[in-house]
Amino acid sequence: MSDKLVTIAEFADYIEAEMAKQLLDDYGIKSVVTEENTANLYPISSVAGPELQVLEKDAERAREILESREEQGQ
Numbered sequence: 001m002s003d004k005l006v007t008i009a010e011f012a013d014y015i016e017a018e019m020a021k022q023l024l025d026d027y028g029i030k031s032v033v034t035e036e037n038t039a040n041l042y043p044i045s046s047v048a049g050p051e052l053q054v055l056e057k058d059a060e061r062a063r064e065i066l067e068s069r070e071e072q073g074q
Helices: 016-024 036-041 057-069
Strands: 005-010 031-034 051-055
Touching: 005 031, 005 057, 016 031, 016 051, 016 057, 051 057
Parallel strands: none
Antiparallel strands: 005 051, 031 051
């Protein structure tokens, strides 16, 4: 695997994306939120929301962490 960034999740708004980023940070997984400015400037459904990206080598673990959070209703 390379150091390529991959998108693991899309969010409706920037706050939700940042919360997921913080969760991954808590587990030691570095991530970035993309398109945050677009979502904040144009809060309409036709504009894609922020995406959360991690290194390809961390993608599977990051998805597991986010899915676990969803299952817990957080």
